[in-house]
Amino acid sequence: MKIAVDAMGGDNAPEEIVKGVSEARKALPDVEFILYGKKDEIAKYMDDFRNVKVVHTDEVITMEDEPVKAVRRKKNSSMILAAQAVKNGDADAIFSAGNTGALLAAGLFIIGRIKGLDRPGMTTTLPSLKGENDNFTMLDVGANAESKAKNLHDFAILGNFYGTNVMHVTNPRIALLNNGTEYDKGDKIHKEAYQLLKNDSSLNFVGNIESRELLNGTADVVVTDGFTGNAVLKNIEGTALSMLKLVKETIMNNGVKGKMGGLLLKSAFSQIKDQMDYSKQGGAVLLGVKAPVVKAHGSSNANQVKNALVQVHEIVDSKLVKNLADYFEMHLESIKQDDVDKENENN
Amino acid sequence: MKIAVDAMGGDNAPEEIVKGVSEARKALPDVEFILYGKKDEIAKYMDDFRNVKVVHTDEVITMEDEPVKAVRRKKNSSMILAAQAVKNGDADAIFSAGNTGALLAAGLFIIGRIKGLDRPGMTTTLPSLKGENDNFTMLDVGANAESKAKNLHDFAILGNFYGTNVMHVTNPRIALLNNGTEYDKGDKIHKEAYQLLKNDSSLNFVGNIESRELLNGTADVVVTDGFTGNAVLKNIEGTALSMLKLVKETIMNNGVKGKMGGLLLKSAFSQIKDQMDYSKQGGAVLLGVKAPVVKAHGSSNANQVKNALVQVHEIVDSKLVKNLADYFEMHLESIKQDDVDKENENN
Structure with a gap:
């Protein structure tokens, strides 16, 4: 399992994010963490890169950035690169403690909605x-x-x-x-x-x-x-x-x-x-997109980051997204039929 | 000043309502309280009827009654008689700890909205x-x-x-x-x-x-x-x-x-x-009707009823309703003008 981590998002990033990943790594030996962010800063808080890959980028979406604009313009930011990795199938889920609105927008526009929802x-x-x-x-x-x-x-x-x-x-x-x-x-x-x-x-x-x-x-x-x-x-x-x-x-x-x-x-x-x-219990979860998107509180410390990462693991493991996709796929026809019925009623 | 009191409304009515009136009477010597409800039951909790008038009625709106229906059908209930008294100018304000929805409906339909609101x-x-x-x-x-x-x-x-x-x-x-x-x-x-x-x-x-x-x-x-x-x-x-x-x-x-x-x-x-x-601080106040309508919590005890009655007195004293009526009256013309302007824009 691969989890894309926005290492630069949050009030205490990257320190608490990186430390949280270190803690989560002990609990989740089957996970590879891909950290997006400033390589040098990340390295300050991590000696051993076992099960961790770092993808360097200088660009960061701040808490003050206007969400939709940020997602459109900061294409090389840590959050957007992490979301792109999920979209491309290079990671199974994304975690961030950064700008909530931007993460929502990244979930909706980059990772994308489940069909039928x-x-x-x-x-x-x-x-x-x-x-x-x-x-x-x-x-x-x-x-x-x-x-x-x-x-x-x-x-x-x-x-x-x-x-x-x-x-x-x-x-x-x-x-x-x-x-x-x-x-x-x-x-x-x-x-x-x-x-x-x-x-x-x-x-x-x-x-x-x-x-x-x-x-x-x-x-x-x-x-x-x-x-x-x-x-x-x-x-x-x-x-x-x-x-x-x-x-x-x-x-x-x-x-x-x-x-x-x-x-x-x-x-x-x-x-x-x-x-x-x-x-x-972990972070807030955006449900209904094609991969788990988990948001921890901006002020999260390492332990809270770890809890959220354990939750991400649990969600990926549970096949929740596949179950949801199957459900809405199965109900797509009946939804469409409803629309046709309604259309007929209105005419 | 005259305050119409729904003596039968509330979980602890009429006992706590009547006792609350007795307490309020000491603090508000200029108020005549008109109590609507079952005369015998009210008399159980009040020896001395100084500054208190009782208007007998057997009908009561319960907490379970559907509000709008209750207001329409239970015309002789303690709450509706109290509201009618306000409408007819026989009282300056109404107090109840009874059915909130019914009191709202009585305020809107019997006492009526301020013009322009x-x-x-x-x-x-x-x-x-x-x-x-x-x-x-x-x-x-x-x-x-x-x-x-x-x-x-x-x-x-x-x-x-x-x-x-x-x-x-x-x-x-x-x-x-x-x-x-x-x-x-x-x-x-x-x-x-x-x-x-x-x-x-x-x-x-x-x-x-x-x-x-x-x-x-x-x-x-x-x-x-x-x-x-x-x-x-x-x-x-x-x-x-x-x-x-x-x-x-x-x-x-x-x-x-x-x-x-x-x-x-x-x-x-x-x-x-x-x-x-x-x-x-007293009860909840319905603002924007032609007289103060004050609702205390259904579970109110005598002291809380007293506090709400002191608040009713304060509101009547403050000329709040007149000030509101004057404001909306004054802005009635400009509101109408806005509508005319909008109408013109749309055409």
């Missing part, structure tokens, strides 16, 4: 604090600013395969993020999506879920439009961080009494941080 | 954990499932008046909830809304805000479409509660060491709950 979706795995499983996956968390009901249905299918193949959940419980649990809640798109999900017998659809319930483990796959999904994901992050900070500050401001308690609670806090740290 | 919006005040002010207000949090850019602009105007008149913030900082801070982020509606807000010189527009930043006090009024706003509001609630629960459980599971710390931290936790308790 209109809109790929970005999925992130988050912790479930209650319920039967430790995690759930949510998509789309921002690949699309606008979605139709059909796209939401496709996200459910993508998530269903991801849940089964990669998260190893049997018959994942799929819920639609909506502003109420009743079937007729939400705007037109969500009402339509509810019906599409309900009528798809291949999905274990458990109904609408409200954002209040997300962390309570009542669903394994949460389907949402990219705008709402992005807002909710960032809000979970922000609120969780704010709450932990508030608890800490309040303890410290409670004087000696508080400080004693605070000291005693140190191990409790580190446990909580660990439980909430969803980068343990 | 297409879509009223629901606003909620939330705590700012950092920044110069202790709170911010966010709207729309769910009055509308679908919004146009123009509606978002109107929400900003409503929020601006609310911030100035009721929250007493000078020149409130207004931000648009979006999936990135750059001006060109979001779907078509949010891009358009950004331009409308930027070009309205009457607003102190500070740009886009991401949901991650909401609690950090960088804005006084956060403008959002009702679908996203509802999702984010419920998500803040859910995540904050989950985090507090997680912290507590982790402490308890840390054995004696943890338990000691937990004991010492009890006062810290009660401080945090207090800081996060946004019902201190």
Whole structure:
């Protein structure tokens, strides 16, 4: 297996990326890592190049670059060369901690969509604090600013395969993020999506879920439009961080009494941080393109990079992309037939 | 001043509602409270009817009732009679802890929209954990499932008046909830809304805000479409509660060491709950109708009911509704002129 790594993407690149690759190498002896980036800088953080190949390039897409422009113009950047390698079959998957928008654009325009699927979706795995499983996956968390009901249905299918193949959940419980649990809640798109999900017998659809319930483990796959999904994901992050900070500050401001308690609670806090740290599950995955595209947080450290690379390995190993491609290929004819039927109805 | 109170709405009605009125009465000697509901049940929780009038009715809109149907059919319910009283000028404002959808429908269809405004919006005040002010207000949090850019602009105007008149913030900082801070982020509606807000010189527009930043006090009024706003509001609630629960459980599971710390931290936790308790700020307010419509949480206790009634008093006192009506009346001509201009452009 070959994984193309954008060694220059991320706030702590290339140091943490290269160190993460070194760590991942121990866990994944069957992987060859192809690192794209500045050879000299990469070499600073790696002595031994066992299972590692470096492809030198000076060009880098920065966090500030406008995504689509960057993908078009910076053809020799580390990210684009890595994506090209995947497209050309020289690598099985791409990993980056760089500019999210640019990676999305590279996934869509260079690696390309699976045939029969209109809109790929970005999925992130988050912790479930209650319920039967430790995690759930949510998509789309921002690949699309606008979605139709059909796209939401496709996200459910993508998530269903991801849940089964990669998260190893049997018959994942799929819920639609909506502003109420009743079937007729939400705007037109969500009402339509509810019906599409309900009528798809291949999905274990458990109904609408409200954002209040997300962390309570009542669903394994949460389907949402990219705008709402992005807002909710960032809000979970922000609120969780704010709450932990508030608890800490309040303890410290409670004087000696508080400080004693605070000291005693140190191990409790580190446990909580660990439980909430969803980068343990790896990065965000662009589902619906012809190869795994995995994005780690820009601020990732070596360990988080390693986790994401283990996840990339798991995805490639699971044959997820082939299963998705087969599914959409198989349903291509019925989709086309639907269009013909609709066309006839309209005439 | 007269406040119409739906004495039967809410999980703990009429007991907590009636007790809340008793408490509010001490703080608001200039208010006459008109309580709508079952006379005998109300009398159980109130000995002295000073400044209180009871209008008896047996009919009640339940939490399970379908909102629009309930408003149409349960014409003698406590909520609808209270709304009718406001419409007829027998009361200045309505308060309920009952069925949110029904109260919205009663506000829109019975009390009615302000002239010149297409879509009223629901606003909620939330705590700012950092920044110069202790709170911010966010709207729309769910009055509308679908919004146009123009509606978002109107929400900003409503929020601006609310911030100035009721929250007493000078020149409130207004931000648009979006999936990135750059001006060109979001779907078509949010891009358009950004331009409308930027070009309205009457607003102190500070740009886009991401949901991650909401609690950090960088804005006084956060403008959002009702679908996203509802999702984010419920998500803040859910995540904050989950985090507090997680912290507590982790402490308890840390054995004696943890338990000691937990004991010492009890006062810290009660401080945090207090800081996060946004019902201190009162209820959610439907802005853009011809009288204040205030909704407290269904689970409100007497003290929370009292807080919401103090808020109702504040809103009536502030002449907010008159100021809004004057504004939209004044801009009615320019709105019409815009339509004419657009019409001409299209021809």
